[in-house]
Amino acid sequence: MNQKDNFDFSQPNSLNPKAFWLSVAKSMWTVGKSFFPILIVLGINRDFSSKNWWVYLLPVFLILISVFSAFIKYRFFKFQVENDELILKTGWLNKEQTVVKFDKIHEVNLNQKFLHKILGLYNVSIDTAGSATTEIEINGISFQKALTLKDVLTQKRSVVFENDVNETPLHATEEEIETKTIKIGLSSLIKIGLTRNYLQTFGLLIAFGYQIADQLQSIFYKNEESIYDDIYSKASEYYVGLLWIVLILVIIVVVVLFNLVRTLLMYYNYHIQLKNNQLLVSFGLTDSHIISVPSNKVQLFQFQQNYFQKVMNLFEVKIKQVESNENNKKKKGLIVPGANWFELNELFKVIYSKDLDINKTFIKPHIRSLYLKLVAWAFVFSLFFIALFIQKQYNYLLTPVLVYLAIAVLLFVGYKNKKLYIENDFIVLKQGIWDVTTTYLDVSKVQQIMVSQSVFQKKRQLGSVTLSTAGGSISLNYYHYPTLQKLANEWLYQIEKNKYKWM
Numbered sequence: 496m497n498q499k500d501n502f503d504f505s506q507p508n509s510l511n512p513k514a515f516w517l518s519v520a521k522s523m524w525t526v527g528k529s530f531f532p533i534l535i536v537l538g539i540n541r542d543f544s545s546k547n548w549w550v551y552l553l554p555v556f557l558i559l560i561s562v563f564s565a566f567i568k569y570r571f572f573k574f575q576v577e578n579d580e581l582i583l584k585t586g587w588l589n590k591e592q593t594v595v596k597f598d599k600i601h602e603v604n605l606n607q608k609f610l611h612k613i614l615g616l617y618n619v620s621i622d623t624a625g626s627a628t629t630e631i632e633i634n635g636i637s638f639q640k641a642l643t644l645k646d647v648l649t650q651k652r653s654v655v656f657e658n659d660v661n662e663t664p665l666h667a668t669e670e671e672i673e674t675k676t677i678k679i680g681l682s683s684l685i686k687i688g689l690t691r692n693y694l695q696t697f698g699l700l701i702a703f704g705y706q707i708a709d710q711l712q713s714i715f716y717k718n719e720e721s722i723y724d725d726i727y728s729k730a731s732e733y734y735v736g737l738l739w740i741v742l743i744l745v746i747i748v749v750v751v752l753f754n755l756v757r758t759l760l761m762y763y764n765y766h767i768q769l770k771n772n773q774l775l776v777s778f779g780l781t782d783s784h785i786i787s788v789p790s791n792k793v794q795l796f797q798f799q800q801n802y803f804q805k806v807m808n809l810f811e812v813k814i815k816q817v818e819s820n821e822n823n824k825k826k827k828g829l830i831v832p833g834a835n836w837f838e839l840n841e842l843f844k845v846i847y848s849k850d851l852d853i854n855k856t857f858i859k860p861h862i863r864s865l866y867l868k869l870v871a872w873a874f875v876f877s878l879f880f881i882a883l884f885i886q887k888q889y890n891y892l893l894t895p896v897l898v899y900l901a902i903a904v905l906l907f908v909g910y911k912n913k914k915l916y917i918e919n920d921f922i923v924l925k926q927g928i929w930d931v932t933t934t935y936l937d938v939s940k941v942q943q944i945m946v947s948q949s950v951f952q953k954k955r956q957l958g959s960v961t962l963s964t965a966g967g968s969i970s971l972n973y974y975h976y977p978t979l980q981k982l983a984n985e986w987l988y989q990i991e992k993n994k995y996k997w998m
Contacts (some may be wrong), residue, residue, distance in 0.1 A: 502643045504576040507584070510569055513614045514635020518565035526557045554600060574633055576647055579620070583631055593631065594952075599623045601792065603645045605638075607783040617641040619650065649787070665828045670902060674775075677841060679765035683809060683833035688758030689751055691832070692801040738821055748937060762832050776829060788829055790846040791818045794940050794966025798839055799932040808835050815966040826979060828966070847937065853923065857914040863956050864973035865910040872902050917982065922962065924969055940964045941990060946981050948976055 502508075563723040573584040581600075602622040619641050621631040623954040633644070707708070736956040763780035768971060772790040777783070802809065812831035831842065846967040876899040883891050909928045916923035941962050948958040958976035960971045960983060971979070 501834055502640055504574075504647055505825070507573040507575045508640075510572055510633070510635040511614075511616055511637060511640075513616060514793075515565060515569040517610060517616065517635050518569045519562055520697060522561035522565045522568075526561050530554070548837075568738055576621065576644075581631070581648060583633075588606070595621065595623060595631065597648060600648055603646065603648050603787065605641050605785040607779075609781045611635075612781075612783065619644060638779065645787075653851060674768045674770040675841065677767040677769065677838050679762065679767075679831070679833045681759075681763075683835075684759055684762055684765070685755065686803065686807050687809055687811060687833035688755035690801060690809075691758065711997075738762065738946065759831060762830075765832065767831065767842070769841060772845060772848070774829070774845060776831075787815060788816065793846050794936075794964045795969075796843065796846060796935040799927065799930045801930045810834050810836070810839050812839060814842075816845070817965040843935075847920075847935075848910075848931075853933070854916045854918055857916050857925075859914060860910070860971070860973040861908075861955065861975070863955065863957065865906060868906050869903055872899060872906070917972070922969070923985075924971070934969065936962060936964065936969055938986050938989055939993070940966070941986060944966055944986060945984050946976075946979055952976070 530915060567587050568585070571585060571587045571590075579597045581595045581597070584596075585591050585593075591667050600621060600623055604620050604622075606618045606620060607616070608618070614635075615637070616635045617638050619633040619636065620635075633641075636644070675718075760780050762778050763863070765778040766776070768775040769935075774788040776786045778789065793814055793816060795813075797813040797815065798810045799813070800810050810833075812833070814835050815828040831838075834842065841850045843849075856868040876895040878933070879895040880892060883889075883895070905928050912928065912931050914924075916925070920938055922938060922941075923933065924936075925931065925933045941964060943961075943963040945961045945963070946958060947960070952958055952973070956976045957973050958979050959970065959972040960979045962971075
């Protein structure tokens, strides 16, 4: 008899005994964050005298509270399945019961963070469409039990097989064991890690650098005279310029290396199994994830590429599913890093049952959309120019002009890359400046179409349309208004005629 058949979810089930330590770690982390500011204040005031004896007892007291709280959460956590419903019971004095029907469950994922790996446990996260956050987390059960529960909740029967790299267990339905597998190799991860998310990482470094510089300001400033002022006064302009070049090179290297390390840690051993309109994905080095993506839950299919990635035939694919709400920062979906064109086409084929093909005929927004952006930026930089002129900073008057010209070039590239393609069943939008993103929206996933035209657009017969889906919205601005109306009517007719289901 299969080991998985030994689990009886019709009766209340408890967490694995080792899950107690997960609860302890979480409680101590929560308490520690609250107590940390007190330690900072005491440290600044250097107030660790014997008069404040309570300072030494407080950590012990907080640790005891953390352990007790963790035990209560672990001991009084029960879950069971009854009448196609998942029932979750928590609490000791204040008891709570959560009931979720199977048909409301949108996604069931298995996650394993670093501490979970040490304890050999998994966290089962259960999402329902329309929730603001993850509805339920069953934190601390074995892989076999987590996998069986996942199959029960999704009403699928599975068998386990081993991955050929690090023997991470995956699964497929019993009658469909043979699956097509895509593996993102280490070389592809290194290439994509060296060529992605430059701006985000640079912004992150700037934020951290500002905080560090602010904290160290008192060290470098003495008697209202900076150490940097001494350096500038004693060093020649040649060495100062060289110093700036070295600093820029160091920042570039740090950004690239940070991206590379983060990509390798996050997406190491990336495997995708394609079968029967479903993707089963496993990845992660320190934190492992097993995610199932049914094709009918996919709302938007995106892939992006910059110049370096284009040379190496690599794409970063984003498969967007139902997001909780518009304010939810953690949008549900899947990122596939470092896929080549063949793998990209295979992913598209599994989800939409057809090959990926881009029509050569496209529609561009009106050139006025570019002019308005150029005028807006020109107004901003003209203010900087006037301010410098009034302050008699004649040596810097060329700076805002050069920056504006650079921005104008970027805006022109963005306008040139923006194209709207109309396929039979898809709305395809291509846009971007450096990272050019192509978004495929299946007409059947459109929930709302809103066509608008401002007073300033009427004279030139321009307008905008917003296509809303459960995974986000797509806005098409400054297009020919009669064309937008015609397309909107065709899409609405197609949706009403076929009675599509968005999930």
